[in-house]
Amino acid sequence: MPDTASTDLKPREVLARYQRAMLDKSADDLADLYAVDAVHEFPFLFPGMPERYEGREEVRAGYRAAWDASPAQPQEIREVAVHENTDPEVIVVEQIVSGTLTTTGRPFSFPGLLVIRVRNSQIVHVRDYMDGLGVAHAMERLTAVAASLSDRS
Numbered sequence: 001m002p003d004t005a006s007t008d009l010k011p012r013e014v015l016a017r018y019q020r021a022m023l024d025k026s027a028d029d030l031a032d033l034y035a036v037d038a039v040h041e042f043p044f045l046f047p048g049m050p051e052r053y054e055g056r057e058e059v060r061a062g063y064r065a066a067w068d069a070s071p072a073q074p075q076e077i078r079e080v081a082v083h084e085n086t087d088p089e090v091i092v093v094e095q096i097v098s099g100t101l102t103t104t105g106r107p108f109s110f111p112g113l114l115v116i117r118v119r120n121s122q123i124v125h126v127r128d129y130m131d132g133l134g135v136a137h138a139m140e141r142l143t144a145v146a147a148s149l150s151d152r153s
Helices: 013-025 028-030 055-068 134-139 142-150
Strands: 035-039 052-054 070-086 090-101 107-119 120-132
Touching: 013 028, 013 070, 013 090, 013 107, 013 120, 028 055, 028 142, 035 055, 052 055, 107 134
Parallel strands: 035 120
Antiparallel strands: 035 052, 070 090, 090 107, 107 120
């Protein structure tokens, strides 16, 4: 991926690169979009994911581990709506990620919402609202997730 520091990327351009990295399951391409001290939060319960990543290298390591372990192969990201703001650093995207499970060949599709803040061509903050239970269901892990939730105190 080209060095983001050498060009003046707007939030919409960063979003396009973010989505390409997701489709490629490239943790390196994704992490390279982030500032060194960026924060990526998962405000909704998403079993198996932390509440947040702090810093580019946590994003890289976290996504590498998650994507390497996942049988999901995303094939399309459909933007339901993209909201550009009065704050020129922020973009909000409602999207649906669809693809196939490599283990079964079954299709999956789940909605999500991203709130991305871009400064100096780099992501400095993401709030990633994923349908964690929808993902667990698509991955045929809903029973295991439910059991793990009942074990919580």
